[in-house]
Amino acid sequence: MVDITLMVNGVTRTGSAEPRKTLADFLREDLELTGTHLGCEHGVCGACTVIVDGRAVRSCLMLAVQAAGAEVTTIEGLALDGALGALQQAMWDSHSFQCGFCTPGFVMQATALLSAHPDADEQQIREALSGNICRCTGYQSIIEGVLLAAERNRQG
Amino acid sequence: MKLPPVEYEAPATVAEAVDLLGEHQDEASVLAGGQSLIPLLALRLARPALLIDINGLQELAGVSASNGWVAVGAMTREYAAEESSLIADTVPLLAAALPLIGHEAIRSRGTIGGSLAHADPSAELPAVALALDAELVVRSRSGERVIPADEWFEGFLTTTRGADELLVEVRFPRAPQATDVSFTEVARRHGDFAIVGLAASVTLSDGAIKDARLAFCGVSDVPVRAALAEDLLVGEQPSASLFEEAARLATADLDPPADLHGSSEYRKKVAATLVRRGLHAAVGNADERQ
Numbered sequence: 024m025v026d027i028t029l030m031v032n033g034v035t036r037t038g039s040a041e042p043r044k045t046l047a048d049f050l051r052e053d054l055e056l057t058g059t060h061l062g063c064e065h066g067v068c069g070a071c072t073v074i075v076d077g078r079a080v081r082s083c084l085m086l087a088v089q090a091a092g093a094e095v096t097t098i099e100g101l102a103l104d105g106a107l108g109a110l111q112q113a114m115w116d117s118h119s120f121q122c123g124f125c126t127p128g129f130v131m132q133a134t135a136l137l138s139a140h141p142d143a144d145e146q147q148i149r150e151a152l153s154g155n156i157c158r159c160t161g162y163q164s165i166i167e168g169v170l171l172a173a174e175r176n177r178q179g
Numbered sequence: 180m181k182l183p184p185v186e187y188e189a190p191a192t193v194a195e196a197v198d199l200l201g202e203h204q205d206e207a208s209v210l211a212g213g214q215s216l217i218p219l220l221a222l223r224l225a226r227p228a229l230l231i232d233i234n235g236l237q238e239l240a241g242v243s244a245s246n247g248w249v250a251v252g253a254m255t256r257e258y259a260a261e262e263s264s265l266i267a268d269t270v271p272l273l274a275a276a277l278p279l280i281g282h283e284a285i286r287s288r289g290t291i292g293g294s295l296a297h298a299d300p301s302a303e304l305p306a307v308a309l310a311l312d313a314e315l316v317v318r319s320r321s322g323e324r325v326i327p328a329d330e331w332f333e334g335f336l337t338t339t340r341g342a343d344e345l346l347v348e349v350r351f352p353r354a355p356q357a358t359d360v361s362f363t364e365v366a367r368r369h370g371d372f373a374i375v376g377l378a379a380s381v382t383l384s385d386g387a388i389k390d391a392r393l394a395f396c397g398v399s400d401v402p403v404r405a406a407l408a409e410d411l412l413v414g415e416q417p418s419a420s421l422f423e424e425a426a427r428l429a430t431a432d433l434d435p436p437a438d439l440h441g442s443s444e445y446r447k448k449v450a451a452t453l454v455r456r457g458l459h460a461a462v463g464n465a466d467e468r469q
Binding site: 083088089154 | 285
């Protein structure tokens with residue numbers, strides 16, 4: 024077991040993990056942050072996307088021990104004091120969800136996009152979300168939600 | 180799928196990493212970005228006893244230019260290479276291929292060295308390295324050696340890297356003036372592995388083709404250079420009929436593997452189409468730059 028200290032959603036967290044444990048499993052099992060979902064567990068579906076040191080990564084393709092010292096943001100870090108963040112609200116308003124399983128991955132990937140490009144256009148949004156799989160919505164409502172967030176950003 | 184138990188070392192220096200590799204050789208796998216290795220572990224397709232994690236080796240990350248070459252550290256992440264203005268300005272074929280690798284979140288972690296050491300024959304970077312005659316620098320306890328790209332790729336996911344050698348740097352030649360490029364590929368969805376892809380680089384001089392480089396991914400167990408077609412193109416004026424003949428020559432000897440994404444015959448047809456498409460795209464760009 025390896026001791027790990029990292030920052031998750033602005034809070035210093037510690038734990039210990041076998042080297043083979045993925046960051047996704049560490050977040051879910053050790054830190055009890057089960058908002059990060061695991062679909063395929065081999066880097067194809069994007070459900071487990073979290074933000075590590077400012078960039079979207081697949082937490083099933085990163086070891087927990089590799090996150091030592093990193094700053095991690097998960098879906099639980101977006102709603103401050105229980106209020107939806109701006110992106111979450113825009114996706115809510117656009118009915119961007121059906122079963123919700125893929126939602127945390129989409130929201131984290133879109134969060135990374137909008138923090139780099141607050142006024143991202145549709146092409147950028149489609150490109151950024153192209154690695155996330157949703158089996159119910161048909162994607163259009165998800166794109167619309169992120170577009171609405173970008174539009175609200177433009178209007179300030 | 181969870182990873183099987185595995186020992187783990189995260190060396191602090193390249194020397195330590197090379198020592199570990201020298202000691203454990205085939206029993207160890209080098210963990211760079213992990214975007215291919217972690218799935219291989221999860222799927223039990225790789226069963227190393229030890230992971231040597233080189234993510235802490237800052238000295239292996241970065242891009243620099245010297246003497247007509249651009250050196251890319253093996254741990255340079257794909258997103259960082261994508262953002263590098265030096266690469267955009269001097270190795271345009273690499274710059275064209277980078278956005279096609281996986282998806283954004285994959286490129287956040289994936290590395291230039293990792294992709295070339297993994298040597299997936301469907302991946303973009305091996306075709307780029309082969310087309311440009313890149314050089315791969317490996318280091319072991321007995322020193323460094325430089326391996327030309329055309330001697331690097333040995334077979335499916337196999338390179339000529341020795342079990343005790345660590346890939347530390349990849350050197351790409353600077354593109355000459357009036358060179359332009361294209362990376363074209365056909366994939367089921369954008370970001371998926373290419374069914375077939377083509378790296379193309381064309382240098383023009385007074386309206387004639389001075390240098391042409393074509394390399395496929397997805398048509399064999401290694402990336403494949405289309406040398407006959409390149410020879411045909413050099414010295415000629417670009418034209419649709421020339422590109423048609425280049426497509427025929429480039430694909431005449433191909434015998435691509437068949438899988439659920441496409442038959443061998445289909446891949447061959449796609450390859451010929453990409454030669455025409457890729458050359459038109461590259462020459463169109465080069466013309467504008469002249």
